[in-house]
Amino acid sequence: MTIKVYIPRDSASISLGADKVARAIAFEAARRGATIELVRNGSRGMFWLEPMVEVSTPEGRVAYGPVKPDDVAELFEADFLYGGQHHLNLGLTEDIPYFAKQQRLTFARVGITDPVSIDDYLAHDGYRGLANALKMTPADIVEEVTTSGLRGRGGAAFPTGIKWRTVLGAQADQKYIVCNADEGDSGTFSDRMIMEGDPLVLIEGMTIAGLAVGATMGYIYLRSEYPYAEVALNEAIAAANARGYLGDDILGSGKTFHLEVRRGAGAYVCGEETSLLESLEGKRGMVRFKPPLPALEGLFGKPTVVNNVISLASVPIILDQGGANYQEYGVGRSRGTLPFQLAGNIKYGGLVEAAFGLSIRELLYDFGGGSRTGRPIRAVQIGGPLGAYVPESQFDLPLDYEELGKNDAMLGHGGLVVFDDTVDMAQMARFGMEFCAIESCGKCTPCRIGSTRGVEVIDRMVEGKDRPKQVILLRELCDTMLSGSLCALGGMAPFPVLSALNHFPEDFGLAEPADKAA
Amino acid sequence: MNSTQPAWDRDTVLGIIDALKHKPGALMPILHGIQDSIGYVPPDSVPLMAEALNLSRAEVHGTITFYHHFRTTPPGRHKLEICRAEACQAMGANRLVAHARKTLGVDFHETTADGAISLEAVYCLGNCACSPAVMVDGELLGSVSQESFDELVGTLRSQP
Numbered sequence: 001m002t003i004k005v006y007i008p009r010d011s012a013s014i015s016l017g018a019d020k021v022a023r024a025i026a027f028e029a030a031r032r033g034a035t036i037e038l039v040r041n042g043s044r045g046m047f048w049l050e051p052m053v054e055v056s057t058p059e060g061r062v063a064y065g066p067v068k069p070d071d072v073a074e075l076f077e078a079d080f081l082y083g084g085q086h087h088l089n090l091g092l093t094e095d096i097p098y099f100a101k102q103q104r105l106t107f108a109r110v111g112i113t114d115p116v117s118i119d120d121y122l123a124h125d126g127y128r129g130l131a132n133a134l135k136m137t138p139a140d141i142v143e144e145v146t147t148s149g150l151r152g153r154g155g156a157a158f159p160t161g162i163k164w165r166t167v168l169g170a171q172a173d174q175k176y177i178v179c180n181a182d183e184g185d186s187g188t189f190s191d192r193m194i195m196e197g198d199p200l201v202l203i204e205g206m207t208i209a210g211l212a213v214g215a216t217m218g219y220i221y222l223r224s225e226y227p228y229a230e231v232a233l234n235e236a237i238a239a240a241n242a243r244g245y246l247g248d249d250i251l252g253s254g255k256t257f258h259l260e261v262r263r264g265a266g267a268y269v270c271g272e273e274t275s276l277l278e279s280l281e282g283k284r285g286m287v288r289f290k291p292p293l294p295a296l297e298g299l300f301g302k303p304t305v306v307n308n309v310i311s312l313a314s315v316p317i318i319l320d321q322g323g324a325n326y327q328e329y330g331v332g333r334s335r336g337t338l339p340f341q342l343a344g345n346i347k348y349g350g351l352v353e354a355a356f357g358l359s360i361r362e363l364l365y366d367f368g369g370g371s372r373t374g375r376p377i378r379a380v381q382i383g384g385p386l387g388a389y390v391p392e393s394q395f396d397l398p399l400d401y402e403e404l405g406k407n408d409a410m411l412g413h414g415g416l417v418v419f420d421d422t423v424d425m426a427q428m429a430r431f432g433m434e435f436c437a438i439e440s441c442g443k444c445t446p447c448r449i450g451s452t453r454g455v456e457v458i459d460r461m462v463e464g465k466d467r468p469k470q471v472i473l474l475r476e477l478c479d480t481m482l483s484g485s486l487c488a489l490g491g492m493a494p495f496p497v498l499s500a501l502n503h504f505p506e507d508f509g510l511a512e513p514a515d516k517a518a
Numbered sequence: 519m520n521s522t523q524p525a526w527d528r529d530t531v532l533g534i535i536d537a538l539k540h541k542p543g544a545l546m547p548i549l550h551g552i553q554d555s556i557g558y559v560p561p562d563s564v565p566l567m568a569e570a571l572n573l574s575r576a577e578v579h580g581t582i583t584f585y586h587h588f589r590t591t592p593p594g595r596h597k598l599e600i601c602r603a604e605a606c607q608a609m610g611a612n613r614l615v616a617h618a619r620k621t622l623g624v625d626f627h628e629t630t631a632d633g634a635i636s637l638e639a640v641y642c643l644g645n646c647a648c649s650p651a652v653m654v655d656g657e658l659l660g661s662v663s664q665e666s667f668d669e670l671v672g673t674l675r676s677q678p
Contacts, residue, residue: 011645012645012647012648012658012660014657014658015648015660016660016661047648047660183642184641185642186604186605186641186646187603187604187642188642188644188646189644189645189646189647191644192644224550224587225640225644225653228658262543262546262547263546263547264587265549265585265586265587266585266586266587266640267585267586267587268641280543280546281542282544282545282546282571282581283545283581284580284581284584285584285585300542341646342647343608343646343647344604344606344607344646344649345608345649346647349646349647349648372609381604385603385604385641415646417604417605417608417646418608419608420608423608428604428607435641438641439641441584
């Protein structure tokens with residue numbers, strides 16, 4: 001009997017040696033005459049266990065990890081193909097607490113299926129959402145997404161259904177679906193994991209979006225830092241085309257939807273939707289003024305849906321199980337689930353999909369197990385380089401768009417970057433301004449010039465030159481950037497800076513809270 | 519052709535432009551095509567793209583220089599990118615960067631004297647649970663230590 005052995009093709013797993021382990025297992029199996037089928041799946045998202053190898057047994061899939069090439073011969077000796085005992089044996093994968101405690105909706109198939117196999121996708125409830133959507137009117141599809149309460153997962157949290165309704169109502173000879181796959185925020189990798197681990201769910205979501213608003217062409221704007229995702233997406237798109245799930249006549253319905261991957265070129269600002277559209281048009285990624293909204297005048301001047309990867313990848317399950325079911329998860333106005341990402345100095349780093357409302361502390365300690373270095377966690381940056389640094393005193397806040405917003409923090413794309421007590425928060429604040437200066441598109445003055453002045457002011461503060469005056473200056477500068485920038489890059493770069501100053505004044509050489517010192 | 523610039527294969531570049539110029543927003547795919555093929559975007563190829571796409575040379579030049587990914591000089595034999603973003607900083611990326619600068623004797627956007635390695639900064643490789651991260655010729659590496667970095671550099675120097 002052929003035994004299925006799973007080894008991730010996820011780039012993080014490969015970065016820890018998954019390809020070498022796959023080769024070693026194939027070699028050792030051939031040498032011993034064992035018949036195995038090697039499946040390169042996505043990652044389950046428990047990166048401290050990668051490369052994690054799974055084998056199918058009658059009881060379920062048994063996991064081993066982290067596996068090094070040198071462990072392979074020993075694993076065969078221990079009969080791992082039949083779930084044999086070995087010190088790397090982790091038991092049934094789905095019983096591992098980190099995994100078992102999650103609520104996986106968007107990531108339901110990631111780590112389970114062969115990412116580019118249509119048959120595997122269909123066998124695990126794939127394309128059920130599309131089948132339903134093909135029987136619905138565009139307005140009904142939009143209504144279902146509105147009912148779900150889904151809000152843009154890229155960070156802005158704008159209701160997806162409302163965006164779609166605007167595009168549906170616009171009159172034009174051509175409309176577009178654009179997927180924002182420019183996942184540039186440090187500490188986030190959920191888009192990448194979907195694209196490498198279940199690209200078909202993104203393709204299905206974009207196809208449904210096309211049906212909903214009357215768009216026949218879609219582009220995935222993928223950052224150039226993700227070459228593995230590009231390979232997986234293109235393989236999956238080819239498979240979908242070959243089986244009639246994309247193309248001129250989707251499943252014989254007469255509906256058309258084409259999809260193409262376009263590569264970015266290392267500009268953080270191209271994650272901003274209008275800058276992304278400029279880049280797709282072949283120009284410098286300069287931010288556009290709004291209005292007009294992209295929903296009315298977007299790509300090549302046509303009505304365009306621009307949605308993040310996770311937003312679009314959440315659509316199939318909404319159309320499959322209903323918007324009402326999806327919105328039962330979550331708290332307040334944050335409905336559904338979010339794939340949280342635990343990153344940086346964390347013992348058990350990885351992906352945790354759960355309903356909104358989990359506390360920061362639960363994620364950091366119940367899932368994350370504290371810092372990787374074993375030292376106390378001092379600060380967590382949530383929501384990428386434009387997100388605030390959150391101190392220990394706020395770790396009991398629930399992860400919910402509104403609750404974090406009320407506390408001058410933001411959830412963004414759901415990434416948590418953990419720092420232990422060796423972090424120098426003045427240097428992190430300086431980096432926040434430096435990053436903004438490097439990545440500014442240059443169109444508006446507060447961002448272009450303000451960020452450079454910000455670096456200088458923080459440098460003077462750290463050097464101890466007239467500190468109280470520098471604090472006033474930095475706050476005024478941040479205020480100008482917050483109020484006067486054209487997009488979120490300059491408009492939010494002050495968040496990490498001000499949060500560092502407010503919560504960790506001692507790192508700036510200020511004895512008491514920064515407000516009083518000023 | 520400007521004699522101060524290294525020679526490049528004009529036909530290869532023209533072939534790439536021809537194959538892609540019909541695409542909507544063709545400039546980015548063309549720039550990637552050229553850099554993927556010959557390692558950089560030669561400044562002398564700018565007029566070719568401008569003419570094919572009915573753009574000004576300034577527009578093409580502006581696009582090339584806007585993006586960190588595109589380079590206008592030939593790269594070293596290997597491209598070594600070190601992540602400088604926050605998650606990697608939380609695990610000592612700044613120490614790794616200092617170590618790389620010192621041992622390679624170059625700064626970011628420079629190539630080692632033996633032509634083996636071009637050092638580049640990158641802001642997030644999406645490997646934030648396995649920091650610090652590095653990318654070598656498009657291959658991702660995680661949890662990189664100074665020791666494994668030195669080993670990697672040794673391998674790269676010995677490779678053609």
